[in-house]
Each structure stands twice: as C-alpha cells, then as structure tokens.
Amino acid sequence: xxxxxxxxxxxxxxxxxxxxxxxxxxxxxxxxxxxxxxxxxxxxxxxxxxxxxxxxxxxxxxxxxxxxxxxxxxxxxxxxxxxxxxxxxxxxxxxxxxxxxxxxxxxxxxxxxxxxxxxxxxxxxxxxxxxxxxxxxxxxxxxxxxxxxxxxxxxxxxxxxxxxxxxxxxxxxxxxxxxxxxxxxxxxxxxxxxxxxxxxxxxxxxxxxxxxxxxxxxxxxxxxxxxxxxxxxxxxxxxxxxxxxxxxxxxxxxxxxxxxxxxxxxxxxxxxxxxxxxxxx
Amino acid sequence: xxxxxxxxxxxxxxxxxxxxxxxxxxxxxxxxxxxxxxxxxxxxxxxxxxxxxxxxxxxxxxxxxxxxxxxxxxxxxxxxxxxxxxxxxxxxxxxxxxxxxxxxxxxxxxxxxxxxxxxxxxxxxxxxxxxxxxxxxxxxxxxxxxxxxxxxxxxxxxxxxxxxxxxxxxxxxxxxxxxxxxxxxxxxxxxxxxxxxxxxxxxxxxxxxxxxxxxxxxxxxxxxxxxxxxxxxxxxxxxxxxxxxxxxxxxxxxxxxxxxxxxxxxxxxxxxxxxxxxxxxxxxxxxxxxxxxxxxxxxxxxxxxxxxxxxxxxxxx
Numbered sequence: 001x002x003x004x005x006x007x008x009x010x011x012x013x014x015x016x017x018x019x020x021x022x023x024x025x026x027x028x029x030x031x032x033x034x035x036x037x038x039x040x041x042x043x044x045x046x047x048x049x050x051x052x053x054x055x056x057x058x059x060x061x062x063x064x065x066x067x068x069x070x071x072x073x074x075x076x077x078x079x080x081x082x083x084x085x086x087x088x089x090x091x092x093x094x095x096x097x098x099x100x101x102x103x104x105x106x107x108x109x110x111x112x113x114x115x116x117x118x119x120x121x122x123x124x125x126x127x128x129x130x131x132x133x134x135x136x137x138x139x140x141x142x143x144x145x146x147x148x149x150x151x152x153x154x155x156x157x158x159x160x161x162x163x164x165x166x167x168x169x170x171x172x173x174x175x176x177x178x179x180x181x182x183x184x185x186x187x188x189x190x191x192x193x194x195x196x197x198x199x200x201x202x203x204x205x206x207x208x209x210x211x212x213x214x215x216x217x218x219x220x221x222x223x224x225x226x227x228x229x230x231x232x233x234x235x236x237x238x239x240x241x242x243x244x245x246x247x248x249x250x251x252x253x254x255x256x257x258x259x260x261x262x263x264x265x266x267x268x269x270x271x272x273x274x275x276x277x278x279x280x281x
Numbered sequence: 282x283x284x285x286x287x288x289x290x291x292x293x294x295x296x297x298x299x300x301x302x303x304x305x306x307x308x309x310x311x312x313x314x315x316x317x318x319x320x321x322x323x324x325x326x327x328x329x330x331x332x333x334x335x336x337x338x339x340x341x342x343x344x345x346x347x348x349x350x351x352x353x354x355x356x357x358x359x360x361x362x363x364x365x366x367x368x369x370x371x372x373x374x375x376x377x378x379x380x381x382x383x384x385x386x387x388x389x390x391x392x393x394x395x396x397x398x399x400x401x402x403x404x405x406x407x408x409x410x411x412x413x414x415x416x417x418x419x420x421x422x423x424x425x426x427x428x429x430x431x432x433x434x435x436x437x438x439x440x441x442x443x444x445x446x447x448x449x450x451x452x453x454x455x456x457x458x459x460x461x462x463x464x465x466x467x468x469x470x471x472x473x474x475x476x477x478x479x480x481x482x483x484x485x486x487x488x489x490x491x492x493x494x495x496x497x498x499x500x501x502x503x504x505x506x507x508x509x510x511x512x513x514x515x516x517x518x519x520x521x522x523x524x525x526x527x528x529x530x531x532x533x534x535x536x537x538x539x540x541x542x543x544x545x546x547x548x549x550x551x552x553x554x555x556x557x558x559x560x561x562x563x564x565x566x567x568x569x570x571x572x573x574x575x576x577x578x579x580x581x582x583x584x585x586x587x588x589x590x591x592x593x594x595x596x597x598x
Contacts, residue, residue, distance in 0.1 A: 056354065057354060057355050057356055058354055058355065059355060059356075063354065065351075105382060105383070106382075106383050106384060107382055107383070107384070114354050114383075115350065115351070115354075115379060115383050115385075116378050116379065116382045116383045117378070118378070119374050119377075119378045121343075122343075122347050122374075122375055122378060122379050123347075124347070125343070125344045125345075125346070125347020125348050125350075125351065125375075125379075126347045126348070126350050126351035126354075126379055127351060128344075128347075128348050128351060129347065129348035129349060129350060129351020129352040129353075129354070129359075130351040130352065130354045130355060131351075132336065132348065132351075132352055133351070133352045133353075133354060133355035133356070133357050134355060136312070136333070136334070136355075136357065137355055137356070139355070155343075156341075156343040156344055156347065156375070159339075159341035159343060159344035160341075160344050160347065160348075162339070162341070163338060163339065163341065163344055163348070166339075
C-alpha cells in the first residue's frame, strides 16, 4: 500500500511527463492521459500485485491491458516511473526508432506492454483471453483493462461483454474512463451511450461506479470494492467518472485537448500548475 | 513420370479435425476456439475429449480473435476455427493489430476456403483470403492439398512459434500424399520431375495439377509438378531450380489471381529470372452457388484448365 501523498506526488510528475512528451513532438493525446493519471498511478502502485521485472506471460501476477491506446503518454510515464524501463526513454516518445510508438505495441519490445492497441474495441476480448488462461493455469491473479467511453461504440466490446458474463469470467475487472467526451465532442452528441450501468448489468456484469475518478482515495476504495466482488461468477465493470485534462485548468471541461499538444507558452502555464516532484526525465 | 494414387477421398477439414484431436492428447497447451461451427470444422472430438480446453465463442468472430490473442499470454496455443471468409475478411483488423502486429502465437484455422464451399454461394466463399493474410507482416500462410497433408500441417504449426493462417476446404478430395509425412513449413514438395513446364499448385489444385501432368504426358509434354503448401514464406529456391530447367511456369490455385500464390511466384521470377507464366485462378470475380465440381469447371480451376495453360505458356517460351 502506498500513502496518498506519495501517490499524489507521482501523479503530478506523471502529468509533467505527459505534457512534456506531447509538447516535444507536437502530437499525442494529453486530455485522456491526464484524466486517467490518478487511476493508472494508483492501479500500478497500490492495487495490482506485480512481479519484479517484465515477463510477457504475466504468470502469478496481475495483468493490465490498455484498450484505448491513444492515451499512451500516461501509460508510458506510469510504466517508466514504476521501473519497467528508464524514464529517460520518455524523451523518445513518437520519434523514429523509438520503443514508445504513438500507440502502445509489443513490436519494439517495450517492457510492460503485452498487446498492441489503438484500433479501438479489441482490448476487452484480449483481457478475457488472458483471464481464461489464468484460470486454466490455476493462477488466481486478476486481469484489468481500461477502455474509453467512446470506445464502447465499437461492436466488438459488446461481443466481449456478452461472452465474459455468459462464461463467468469473474477474475476480470474492466474499467471505463467515463469522461463523456470523444474526438468530435460530447459522447451524447456523437452517439449517446445511454445508461452504461443498465447496459452492463443487462449483459450480466457486476457494475460499480467511482464518481470521483480523479481522487486517489476514491479510486483506492472503489477498486478495493471491485476486487472484493471478483470470484463471484460475474465479470466486474467499474465506471470511472473522470475529467479529461485533469490537473491543467485550461485543458479541463472541454474535448479540445483530446489529441492536441500544448505550445511553448501553454506548456509553461501547465507545468507551473504542476511543480516538479520526483524529478523530470 | 511418378504416378499418385487416391487412397480414398476425404475432406481436408477432417485432416484438421483429426490433427487437432491428436494435439489435444499430446500438447496440453493447445486450446481450441470456435464460432458456432464446431461440426463443420470437425472440432467435436477435441471438444468432447477436452471440454476445459474448448471455448465456444458464439457467432462473434472478432471477439474470438481477440480472446485467442489474449490466451497466448500465459502460454496457451490457441487454434481458432471458422469458415475462411469469417476467419479473415470479417476480422482483418483484429488479426492485424491483436495477432500479427502483437506477434501472438495464434493459429487461425480456416475451413470452407475458396469456391468449393459450393451451394451457399459468394457470401460464404472467399477467393481473397490468401492475399489478405500474406500481406500481414510475420504471418505464415499455408494452404494444404489433401487430408493427410492437412493433418500433418495441423501438427506442425503447433510447434512453430508465431501467427499462422491454415487454409483448407469443405469437399471430399483425393487423398494422395503419404500418411506419415513430415510437414516442413516453407518447404515445397516436388511431386513429379519434368522438363517442359513447371506447374506450381496449392490446395485443391495440386491433385488437378497431377491429373493435368498425366494428360500432358500423353501429349508428349513433360511437366514438373510442385506442391507449394506454404505460400508465405515462399520456397523461392524450389521454384527457381525448377524454372531453370523448364523455362516456363503455370501457377494454379483456388483463389483470385490478384493477391494469390501466382503473384508471389511472379514476384520471385521477376526479381531473379523473368519467365513466362500463366495463371490458373479466378479472374477478379466473386463466386456463386453450385456444386464444387460445377464451380471448378465454370471458373476454370481444374485439370483441363491447367493443361490449356501449360500448352499456352510453352508456346510463349
């Protein structure tokens, strides 16, 4: 268990990493990355049981899949800060010959990544597959995944949701980044999602909500509850209410920063709001 | 010329099913996934013998490919089974991102390939799948010719690490390759020796090529028949060695000429030894309903077409 203060310091540093990464190459997705910083920091440093080092097979440890691969800056920063690879490597984000591709991939052998993602809607199926293998192997560790809410517009998600419930894949917690925004605007304007709780429950999932998904204590409590609900014959869905762009005032309450990098001046403002805690890369 | 005997016609999909049954007994890491076509894919014996390692996915092929990719994490070797159309075109992006780009050890096993699926018609037939799969970096593409070879290939791909597309078919066809053959991925099999024309065939067209070679022999033409069961990686050496002798080539496949074996052979020849080539393949068209034999005749995918193409290409030398 990590105390909230040290996790908050790590979140602040991760925000700086995200902002500096996308600024340097003038591309990438800061909005969703910032919105999920608290969740992924807490997941990797407080919730998941992880072995030292990286092994593709992930035996006898919890396994996480990022299905909405465009928030690669946050997962790269969290993995680097957790020791999967040197933090200096964050400097190579989206550059030629980098292991830190625009969207995460196993192709260049980056430790911590087990599947390519970016083309949306595929990660839930993959997570279910790994959960099934864990059951076959008698491995009682859990599988976690994260999905964008807009991503739920992909049909494959619902094929997977139907399968997981129908086959009692109960060693699996899928979290939905419920920021209600996507590239073209509000999800309600692009394609309304309706009640996600009602949808997942109708499919046979156990659903819980974390209403302040940018609050570390709320994430800790919500995910502890989610873990407690595993092993009961149902997959578990967590609706994580987040604020896109969280921690940078001008990036919040808008979808404008979904896939846009800050300019020099904007970066300076954003970094001033998040003073260095653990040291920049 | 060496002659081959049909030891009793069988469907190639049964070779897959029997190979999978054997793998179930010998390799505890092999798991099987099916999208509501267990009987058609001949996966029932595996399912009955190992219910805990058989996964009925339902009619959700995209989910099946994703689950298969995920199952490799932790050491399983997933074999997915459905028709070739639903194994490829329907799930291309899932294969591309979650399997090929992610370098997952998934075996995509596809029955009812080509036009010989027959009466169900063009919605279920596919004549583009070899092209789709061979374009994916890192994908091994195999199209077997008879029951024995399909069974041997099924066993062999379990030992190979990496994504594989294994293509086979629905109808009963001549079974003529050895029962105890060792299947070597990427290694062509020379079936007859000849000097006038090289016939390079894959899948159901291999037996037709042998029939064509007999007809050609009666007309005084010596044909060298090569069975290319692995379209990618292609055995370029076998092709170039044969063509150096014969000086012309006919390729034969149950697939569109666009994207098929013929194009792969043509590239090899263009790079190393430009050679006259004729293509026995479908001509940029969809299929239609009919019996397999009727369709093979109408679309020019039989021994008679190979004979005609051979005579034509010899004249071009």
